[in-house]
Amino acid sequence: MSRIVVRGLEKSYGDARVLERVSITAEPGEFLSLVGASGCGKSTFLRILLGQERQSGGVVVIGDRPIVPEPTPQRGIVFQRYSVFPHLTALQNLLLVEDFRSGGPFGRVFGARRRSARQEAETMLERVGLGHARDLYPASLSGGMQQRLAIAQTLLGRPQILLLDEPFGALDPGIRVEMHELLTELWNEHGMTVVMVTHDIGEAFKLGTRVLVFDKVRHDPEFPSAYGATITYDLKLDRKSRASARDVAEVAAMVGTTRLDSAIATTAS
Numbered sequence: 001m002s003r004i005v006v007r008g009l010e011k012s013y014g015d016a017r018v019l020e021r022v023s024i025t026a027e028p029g030e031f032l033s034l035v036g037a038s039g040c041g042k043s044t045f046l047r048i049l050l051g052q053e054r055q056s057g058g059v060v061v062i063g064d065r066p067i068v069p070e071p072t073p074q075r076g077i078v079f080q081r082y083s084v085f086p087h088l089t090a091l092q093n094l095l096l097v098e099d100f101r102s103g104g105p106f107g108r109v110f111g112a113r114r115r116s117a118r119q120e121a122e123t124m125l126e127r128v129g130l131g132h133a134r135d136l137y138p139a140s141l142s143g144g145m146q147q148r149l150a151i152a153q154t155l156l157g158r159p160q161i162l163l164l165d166e167p168f169g170a171l172d173p174g175i176r177v178e179m180h181e182l183l184t185e186l187w188n189e190h191g192m193t194v195v196m197v198t199h200d201i202g203e204a205f206k207l208g209t210r211v212l213v214f215d216k217v218r219h220d221p222e223f224p225s226a227y228g229a230t231i232t233y234d235l236k237l238d239r240k241s242r243a244s245a246r247d248v249a250e251v252a253a254m255v256g257t258t259r260l261d262s263a264i265a266t267t268a269s
Contacts, residue, residue: 129175159192
């Protein structure tokens, strides 16, 4: 059910073409890292996979059927900015996941199921380093802590497809490494298909089983928005071995990053 097939995807806003000729197949359990220059349509592609936006052309199939034009519990997303409910405590934000999943007439679960959900939520808070903040509201948490809470909330839903839009950008380096480890652990546990947008080349190579580069290959100086971006590079990785410096350098050159040394160092660690 977590297989993704995209064929001839196009997306335009009025006369502005954002994406064109995007085709890819992601098998269940793959971890796709999406990199590319700012504004080349990576986040737009992610929103189309979520069902938040509708493509202008082409086909997107999730599992064995075309994507529905609305978010579903099978697809979870963590945005660049933390997106938790401000009127709920950290623990209540996670308990809400089971309430949404139940779909019951009262909108929440009770009894043994509630106790089980609470235990699971408390365990997840500990895993993301927020056990001490369980009764605090988001306004009392730092930006990095709120992002960890948003990540925990999404992972607790165990989506078949996990979509990540720069989820670690607001985290301190030490916490970022810990969240990399947690994400890898949960990915291995649940076999999710993951699609992650990142500007960090080292992160892309460290976490992904494939690195995809989005870029515009056609240009018209008189009509700069006439053509959209597409997937120009698709590199399969072996997470058990280090990516070569040459591979990292090639992708970094495509993206135009100036942080090549740190990217290679992060990948090799």
